[in-house]
Amino acid sequence: MKTISRLNLNKLLDKGLNYPLVLIVAAPGSGKSTSLNQWFSLYETRSEENLKVIHFDAAPKFNEGDRLFEKIFKHLSAITPLWEASFFKLFKTDQEAEKETLVDIFIQSFSQISHPIVIAIDDFHHIKSKRITDIFNELVNRLPSHITFILSSRNYPDLSISKLKLEERVLIIDGNDLKLNQEELFTLNELLCDSQINEQRLQVLLAQTEGWFVGIKLALLAYAKDGDMALEGFSGTQPELLNYFAHEVISKLPSDLKNILLSTSICSSFNQALCAAINSESGRLIKLEELTQHELLITPDPDEPKWFRFHPLLQSFLLQRLEIEKGTKHLQSLHLNAAKCLLAQDKTSLAIYHARQSKDESFYFNTLLNASNEWLKKGEFDPVIDALKELTDEEFSSHSHHHLNLIYALTFSRRFNQASFQLGQFKQKNRSQSEIDTMRFLGYLIALFQSDAELQNLNLPKNRITEHTPIDVSGFYLIMEAYNCMYNGSLNEAFKLATKAKHLLMTINHDFFLSYANLILILCDRYLGRGIQAIELMLSVFNPIKHGPKTPVWVNIASGMVVVDYEQNRLEEALKLGEQIIPLTSH
Numbered sequence: 120m121k122t123i124s125r126l127n128l129n130k131l132l133d134k135g136l137n138y139p140l141v142l143i144v145a146a147p148g149s150g151k152s153t154s155l156n157q158w159f160s161l162y163e164t165r166s167e168e169n170l171k172v173i174h175f176d177a178a179p180k181f182n183e184g185d186r187l188f189e190k191i192f193k194h195l196s197a198i199t200p201l202w203e204a205s206f207f208k209l210f211k212t213d214q215e216a217e218k219e220t221l222v223d224i225f226i227q228s229f230s231q232i233s234h235p236i237v238i239a240i241d242d243f244h245h246i247k248s249k250r251i252t253d254i255f256n257e258l259v260n261r262l263p264s265h266i267t268f269i270l271s272s273r274n275y276p277d278l279s280i281s282k283l284k285l286e287e288r289v290l291i292i293d294g295n296d297l298k299l300n301q302e303e304l305f306t307l308n309e310l311l312c313d314s315q316i317n318e319q320r321l322q323v324l325l326a327q328t329e330g331w332f333v334g335i336k337l338a339l340l341a342y343a344k345d346g347d348m349a350l351e352g353f354s355g356t357q358p359e360l361l362n363y364f365a366h367e368v369i370s371k372l373p374s375d376l377k378n379i380l381l382s383t384s385i386c387s388s389f390n391q392a393l394c395a396a397i398n399s400e401s402g403r404l405i406k407l408e409e410l411t412q413h414e415l416l417i418t419p420d421p422d423e424p425k426w427f428r429f430h431p432l433l434q435s436f437l438l439q440r441l442e443i444e445k446g447t448k449h450l451q452s453l454h455l456n457a458a459k460c461l462l463a464q465d466k467t468s469l470a471i472y473h474a475r476q477s478k479d480e481s482f483y484f485n486t487l488l489n490a491s492n493e494w495l496k497k498g499e500f501d502p503v504i505d506a507l508k509e510l511t512d513e514e515f516s517s518h519s520h521h522h523l524n525l526i527y528a529l530t531f532s533r534r535f536n537q538a539s540f541q542l543g544q545f546k547q548k549n550r551s552q553s554e555i556d557t558m559r560f561l562g563y564l565i566a567l568f569q570s571d572a573e574l575q576n577l578n579l580p581k582n583r584i585t586e587h588t589p590i591d592v593s594g595f596y597l598i599m600e601a602y603n604c605m606y607n608g609s610l611n612e613a614f615k616l617a618t619k620a621k622h623l624l625m626t627i628n629h630d631f632f633l634s635y636a637n638l639i640l641i642l643c644d645r646y647l648g649r650g651i652q653a654i655e656l657m658l659s660v661f662n663p664i665k666h667g668p669k670t671p672v673w674v675n676i677a678s679g680m681v682v683v684d685y686e687q688n689r690l691e692e693a694l695k696l697g698e699q700i701i702p703l704t705s706h
Contacts, residue, residue, distance in 0.1 A: 123299075123306045125154060131292055132158045135269065136170075136235065138290045139262040140283060143271040145294040146416040146430075147367040148333030151271045152241050154297065159239075171198050174239040182248040184215050188225070191238060199232050218250065222257045235265040243272040252277040259288060294418065298330025307335065312343045320350060327353055327431065331416070333363060334432050354435040364436040368416075381444065384437035385453050385473070390426045396460035397453050451478050458486065467493075471506050484518055491524040496591075498631030498671030503528035512544075519545070519554060526561050531631075535569045552587040559583070560592045577603040591632060594624040598635045605639060605646075614643040634660075634675040641679055657683050674703050 132154075135141035143151050159172050173194040181187035216224075229236075246252070256279050259268065270276060283289035299307070304325055308316055316324075316339075328334035337359045342350055354360075369377055379398045383389055386397070416430035429437065442450055455477035461470035467490045474483040487506060494503045507525045515522040522545050529538035542562055550558065563580050577599060584593050597620035605613035617639040624633045637660045644653035661680045664673050677700050684693035 123303050123310070125157060125303065127300075128154045128292070128296065129158055129161060131290070131296060132269075135290045135292075136237070136267055138288060139264075139267060140259045140278075140289045141267060141269040141292065142275070142278075142280070142289060143269065143292045143297075144275055145273070145292075145297050146331075147273055148331060148363065149294050149297040150299075150332035151297065153332070155239060155241065155269070155271060169234045171234060171236045172239065173198070173236065174241070176241045177243050177245045179245050179247075182246060182251065185221065187240075187246065187251060188221060188254070191225075192228075194238075195228060195232075195236075198236075199234075215250075218254055218257065221254055222261065225258060226261050226263075229263050229266050232265070235267070237267050237269060239269040239271070241271045243270040243276055244274050246276065249277065259283065294416075297332070299325070299332055299335055300330065301325060304335060308339055311336070311339045316342060316350075320347075324350060324353065329430060331430060331432065334360070334430075337363070354432060360432060361436060361439075364433060365440075368433070369440070381437055381441040382453055384429060384434050384441060385450065385476070386457060387434075388420045388423060388426050388428045388469075390423070390464075392464060393457060393460050396456050399456065451476065455479055455482065458482070462486065468502055468506065475509065484521070488518075488520055488524075491521065491528075495524060495527055496627070496629045496631060498531070498634075498675075500528040500532040500671075504532070504534075515544070516548060519548070519550065523554065523557055523561070530561055530564055530568065533568065535565055538565050552585065553589055556583075556585055556588040557592055560596070590623055590627050591629050594620045594629065594636070595632050597623065598632060598639065601636070601639050605643060610643050610647050613639060614647075617643065630672045631675075634672045638675060638679050654683055654687075669699070669703055674700055678704075 132141070143155070145151055155174070159174060162170055162172065173191065175190060175194065177187070181190065255268070255270075255276075259278070262268070280289065280291075284291075301322065304321055308321060324335065324338055328338065338350060338353050341353075341359070369380075372380065379394070382397050383394050386393060389397075416433040417427050418430070420426040420428045454473040458470045458473035458477060461467075461473060471483075471487055471490060474486045477483065491503050491506065494500070503524055507521055507528070510518070510521060515525075522541065526538050526541045526545065529535075529541060538561070542558065542565065545558060559580055560583070563583075579596065579599065583596050597616050601613045601616035601620060603613075604610075604616060617636045621633060621636040621640065624636060637656065641653045641656050644650070644656065657676075657679055661676050664676060667673060677696055681693050681696050681700065684690075684696060
């Protein structure tokens with residue numbers, strides 16, 4: 120019969136023979152036991168190997184007295200002769216042996232064995248006794264080189280793992296090592312299904328399950344029964360997975376930990392502060408270490424240090440369970456708590472998502488407006504577009520500020536067709552004078568940018584600035600006038616207009632528009648022979664953002680800095696900066 124050959128895992132377990140301890144720690148259904156059994160079978164077929172294997176499952180009863188060590192001893196005596204009388208007296212009474220005595224006896228017995236031995240204990244998460252883990256700590260520290268313990272568990276046992284890592288006395292095999300790869304998935308498909316699933320669908324399934332063995336197996340079994348329909352939108356809400364998660368995950372958790380797990384499932388990613396904020400009414404402070412040590416298909420977020428995420432299948436299950444048990448209103452309150460916490464952590468995009476899910480319209484639209492305004496001032500247009508694309512036509516109609524912000528973002532990210540369409544939609548409603556002024560400004564910009572017109576013959580709209588014109592609009596009109604004057608040689612007038620624009624824009628902290636005003640001032644100083652002043656201003660605006668995020672503001676200012684570095688013969692600095700700018704520059 121064809122089986123899945125897990126070569127990488129077999130190599131890891133082979134490597135483990137060089138260590139006194141191998142820990143296999145992964146969530147239920149990851150294939151821990153299957154992988155161990157396959158590796159043991161492999162050794163049975165290699166007659167040249169002199170390795171002896173002891174393999175059994177732990178159970179809660181082994182926490183009592185010395186039952187676990189008596190089990191190991193019986194297995195040892197079955198595969199090798201042990202002649203010392205002290206060995207046989209050790210477990211003759213119900214009284215627990217002294218820790219030191221127990222360790223000494225085992226070390227003596229191991230020293231009488233010449234061939235390598237592996238003692239593998241599966242389901243070690245059942246072992247809760249501190250006495251037992253203390254004995255294992257001492258045993259591992261004193262084991263002779265031909266003895267290896269393999270402990271397979273759903274969570275990390277209470278051993279001195281950090282110390283063992285530093286001393287290179289432990290090999291850890293975790294959930295990432297146990298994930299199925301594409302080749303193994305193809306083999307499993309052949310084993311379980313009469314017909315081959317096409318490669319593209321298998322790759323999607325691999326992404327959906329993230330290589331989790333049970334998830335893949337259940338999906339393939341469902342496909343064998345119901346065909347393509349079974350894989351459409353495969354998630355943690357399939358009956359088989361519902362039963363699996365309910366039995367293997369939820370039922371084995373204490374009730375307070377279960378509630379915390381359910382509540383936290385509203386988050387695609389979470390850290391300690393967010394977890395605490397969502398579960399503020401749980402009655403106790405949860406530490407993420409307590410959640411993650413259970414190996415509940417919770418893994419570190421690769422994009423955010425000290426943040427964690429659920430396996431998507433588990434998250435789907437938990438969300439459905441949460442809504443059934445707690446109701447929609449409770450979910451909305453959790454989303455509101457999450458949004459407020461994320462705002463405090465400057466995780467604005469995530470906060471907006473949770474604010475929308477909270478159904479608190481006032482809070483959501485205020486959060487969205489504040490975030491969009493700040494993003495526009497920094498020249499960060501993609502987050503604005505991503506956040507506002509969720510709004511319906513009715514919501515845009517009721518919240519005109521958001522509609523204008525979308526047109527702003529589309530215009531300055533050069534998506535002119537979309538910007539023109541949205542502007543046409545915006546014009547169909549009655550607007551305030553301030554909105555009419557902004558609407559005229561945006562229409563002018565779209566036409567100017569779209570035609571790639573040169574600014575030397577700039578034809579600005581008449582009556583463009585009124586008492587109702589927003590400050591950002593007035594500021595950018597002044598910048599365009601200043602640029603036009605500079606282009607045509609009126610440097611003093613250009614300097615005066617750019618200075619006025621700068622002072623205006625500083626009152627609203629509009630860094631993006633301000634970056635253009637500063638560059639015009641620097642160029643005017645340079646052309647008027649005030650080289651020192653030009654360099655001083657360039658440095659004063661570049662140094663504070665030099666090591667910051669590569670926003671459009673950074674691109675604008677860094678472009679000026681390249682020129683300064685080049686003209687001062689700092690060619691390496693100019694080259695390095697230029698290489699950072701070029702991939703970020705379109706027009």
